[in-house]
Amino acid sequence: MDAQWAVVTAAFLASAVEFVEAFxxxxxxxxxxxxxxxxxxxxxxxxxxxxxxxVFGTTLVRAVPYEALRFAVGxxxxxxxxxxxxxxxxxxxxxxxxxxxxxxxxxxxxxxRARGEHHQRRIEPFGIATAFKSVLLEGLEVAFIVITxxxxxxxxGSAIWGALAACVLVVLVGALVRxxxxxxxxxxxxxxxGIMLASFGTFWGGEGLGxxxxxxxxxxxxxxxxxLAVSGLLVLWLRPYGTSKLAGAGMIAADPxxxxxxx
Amino acid sequence: xxxxxxxxxxxxxxxxxxxxxxxxxxxxFVMGLLLVHVVSAPNALVAAIFLGCIVGGxxxxxxxxxxxxxxQR
Numbered sequence: 001m002d003a004q005w006a007v008v009t010a011a012f013l014a015s016a017v018e019f020v021e022a023f024x025x026x027x028x029x030x031x032x033x034x035x036x037x038x039x040x041x042x043x044x045x046x047x048x049x050x051x052x053x054x055v056f057g058t059t060l061v062r063a064v065p066y067e068a069l070r071f072a073v074g075x076x077x078x079x080x081x082x083x084x085x086x087x088x089x090x091x092x093x094x095x096x097x098x099x100x101x102x103x104x105x106x107x108x109x110x111x112x113r114a115r116g117e118h119h120q121r122r123i124e125p126f127g128i129a130t131a132f133k134s135v136l137l138e139g140l141e142v143a144f145i146v147i148t149x150x151x152x153x154x155x156x157g158s159a160i161w162g163a164l165a166a167c168v169l170v171v172l173v174g175a176l177v178r179x180x181x182x183x184x185x186x187x188x189x190x191x192x193x194g195i196m197l198a199s200f201g202t203f204w205g206g207e208g209l210g211x212x213x214x215x216x217x218x219x220x221x222x223x224x225x226x227x228l229a230v231s232g233l234l235v236l237w238l239r240p241y242g243t244s245k246l247a248g249a250g251m252i253a254a255d256p257x258x259x260x261x262x263x
Numbered sequence: 264x265x266x267x268x269x270x271x272x273x274x275x276x277x278x279x280x281x282x283x284x285x286x287x288x289x290x291x292f293v294m295g296l297l298l299v300h301v302v303s304a305p306n307a308l309v310a311a312i313f314l315g316c317i318v319g320g321x322x323x324x325x326x327x328x329x330x331x332x333x334x335q336r
Contacts, residue, residue: 071292075288076278078288078317079279079288082281082284082288083279083280083284085321086284086321086325089325093325125277198317202313202314202317205292205313206295206310206313209296209309209313210295210300211299211306211310212306230321234322238329241332241333
């Protein structure tokens with residue numbers, strides 16, 4: 001009985017870390033792009049995971065080239081993150097006009113209404129891809145945790161319960177923080193998304209390379225602080241050349257990428 | 264522009280959209296692989312070079328933006 005509780009607790013704690021990582025990405029995709037894309041990517045990843053677990057069962061640990069997957073997801077997330085971060089730094093450095101979110105939103109909505117579309121219903125490939133990759137990677141990690149912890153103690157069922165409890169807890173906490181997050185200004189949120197994607201991409205890509213990060217998942221926080229500091233320095237570097245000097249010369253016009261999803 | 268080129272361009276824009284960021288990220292990963300699997304370099308050194316390449320790419324592309332805008336002035 002004690003051994004079973006030990007498995008439940010270990011699986012709960014280890015899975016909670018992975019669920020938090022996956023949920024963070026789904027949350028930022030949902031808040032910055034739209035929830036339909038975030039949930040579509042998440043749903044597709046869950047289906048893929050279910051298919052993998054259904055086909056391979058406990059041999060999944062040996063069947064999936066996890067290092068290669070982490071490497072590929074790391075590269076893609078890093079590229080996405082750096083793209084967002086570059087635009088955010090240009091905005092905060094004054095080299096690119098800040099989005100006037102309300103005006104852009106109203107204009108966008110009017111155009112969409114004219115075409116008979118609904119903004120919240122539009123599926124964005126970028127949002128789906130980002131949510132899909134994160135949930136698939138972290139979901140696989142949870143599956144590995146359940147299989148390894150459960151097999152070691154000969155109690156897969158206990159490990160599954162531990163992971164399920166962690167999932168429910170993370171989703172509940174996420175649902176609570178969703179509303180306050182949606183009130184954060186769009187520019188600030190996109191800056192944070194760039195930092196998060198770049199940090200996760202660096203972390204997973206580095207692990208895929210074979211780098212053992214100091215204190216494992218805790219190092220993600222160090223990477224977030226690192227990218228924040230670097231971005232702050234880059235903004236300070238650009239600021240003297242920003243709005244004051246270029247605006248007079250008409251260099252900062254309306255943001256040409258305002259209609260882009262990743263802008 | 265034919266369909267293949269358009270598809271390639273759309274793929275590039277979707278994943279990177281910036282030649283400097285793409286090149287420096289590829290360099291970071293290639294150097295990391297060489298350092299880990301060929302040279303067996305210390306972990307901290309690989310991490311530092313990996314992060315250095317990524318941040319270097321970001322600084323380079325921002326510098327290019329700055330030069331481009333100043334040239335337009």
